[in-house]
Amino acid sequence: MLELRSVSRMYGQGDARVVxxxxxxxxVNAGDFISIVGPSGSGKSTLLNVMGGVDRITxxxxxxxDQRFDLLxxxxxxxxxxxxxxxxxxxxxxxxxxTVIENVALPMVFRxxxxxxxxxxxxxxxxxxxxxxxxxxxxxxxxxQQRVAIAxxxxxxxxxxxxxxxTGNLDQASGRQxxxxxxxxxxxxxxxxxxxxxxxxAQCAREIVELTDGxxxxxxxxxxxxxPSLRGIEKELADAAPGLANDNIMGVPPxxxxxx
Ligand code: ADP
Numbered sequence: 001m002l003e004l005r006s007v008s009r010m011y012g013q014g015d016a017r018v019v020x021x022x023x024x025x026x027x028v029n030a031g032d033f034i035s036i037v038g039p040s041g042s043g044k045s046t047l048l049n050v051m052g053g054v055d056r057i058t059x060x061x062x063x064x065x066d067q068r069f070d071l072l073x074x075x076x077x078x079x080x081x082x083x084x085x086x087x088x089x090x091x092x093x094x095x096x097x098x099t100v101i102e103n104v105a106l107p108m109v110f111r112x113x114x115x116x117x118x119x120x121x122x123x124x125x126x127x128x129x130x131x132x133x134x135x136x137x138x139x140x141x142x143x144x145q146q147r148v149a150i151a152x153x154x155x156x157x158x159x160x161x162x163x164x165x166x167t168g169n170l171d172q173a174s175g176r177q178x179x180x181x182x183x184x185x186x187x188x189x190x191x192x193x194x195x196x197x198x199x200x201x202a203q204c205a206r207e208i209v210e211l212t213d214g215x216x217x218x219x220x221x222x223x224x225x226x227x228p229s230l231r232g233i234e235k236e237l238a239d240a241a242p243g244l245a246n247d248n249i250m251g252v253p254p255x256x257x258x259x260x
Contacts, residue, residue, distance in 0.1 A: 001065060001159060001191060002028040002051060008059035009046050009214075020046040022214035023060065028193060030159065033186040033225075035202035036195045038211035044195040045164055047211065051193060052085055052162045053077045082110060086153030086161045090168035092145045094137040094152075100124065101133040104151045123151040127181065143174025150181060161185065163194040167201060179204045180227055200228035 009021040020043045028034060028051075036044045049055035050062065053069060062069040064084070072080060094103045105120035124130050127147035129140075137145050146166060153161060163182065167175035183204055186192045194205065202208050203222055210218045 001030050002069075003063040004051070004060065005063070006060040007050060007057050007062060009043075009050060009055065010058045019214050021050065021057070024211075024214070024216055025060075026209065026216065026219075028160065028191050030191055031186070031189050032207065033182070033192045033205040034194070035205035035208045036193065036211060037197065037199065037202050037208055038217075040197070042211040043214040044211055046214075048162050048164050048193065048195050051160075052087055053081055054087075082107065082156060084159050086156070086158035088146070088149055088153050088161060088163040088166045090165040092137070092142075092149045094145055094148060096137055099134050099136060100129065100140070100148050103137065103148055104155055107152060107156050119157075120151075120155050123154045124148070126154070127151045141174070142170050143177060146170065146174070146178055147181070150178070154185070158190070160191045160193065163192065165195055165197070167196070167198070175201065176227055183225075183227065203228055 004026045006023045011018045105117040
């Protein structure tokens with residue numbers, strides 16, 4: 001479905017030049033679930049952004065369904081993204097002035113899908129939040145907001161879901177719920193590529209790709225794909241940052257107060 005051939009992304013010039021991606025080759029097939037891991041600054045977000053066509057590459061080529069994705073104009077890219085891709089971000093990016101159901105239906109409006117928003121209702125039901133349809137995002141917990149964002153991502157039936165630290169702002173129980181949803185969506189045949197720095201959550205994928213200094217240093221299959229136990233996640237945090245384990249397993253403090 002998606003193929004990156006020797007893709008590079010450089011920023012800046014001369015002494016200020018940064019090589020964010022260095023000749024990365026990677027294939028994503030329908031039904032894949034890939035976790036991208038690596039230290040901070042290793043190029044994970046850049047990789048996701050070039051896959052989603054929100055950042056331009058400076059070398060190599062990208063094919064999506066055998067079409068040269070990197071050569072599309074901005075307008076063509078926007079249409080392509082709307083029809084084939086969905087993004088899920090750490091910060092949810094819901095529109096605060098719209099209700100939950102309006103947020104979920106938003107991509108359908110851009111796609112001129114007409115006035116029938118049945119699918120938006122179905123997707124909201126799918127993430128278990130139909131009863132919250134008329135609420136504003138600020139009235140929901142962080143986990144609920146992320147579920148709304150996922151419903152919105154699904155509304156145009158994307159072939160590929162790109163997720164950048166989707167549980168980064170959530171407590172452990174909400175994070176597990178989100179991961180379980182991604183696993184379910186993947187079991188139905190959707191490809192998922194997820195950036196995470198949490199090695200326990202990375203195990204929810206079928207494969208793990210590790211980046212270092214903008215290069216792929218390993219790609220391994222997850223032998224026993226599973227949702228990690230809460231205890232396992234806590235332990236990872238305790239090892240990394242003793243004393244914090246009971247507060248926030250995802251390593252990033254909730255922003256704007258406690259969501260849950
Ligand atoms: P990660 O997601 O693994 O933390 P990033 O993809 O965000 O890494 O960044 C990879 C490298 O590219 C880093 O050195 C970062 O500073 C650099 N970089 C990312 N975006 C830009 C930009 N817009 N301008 C200059 N450098 C950037």
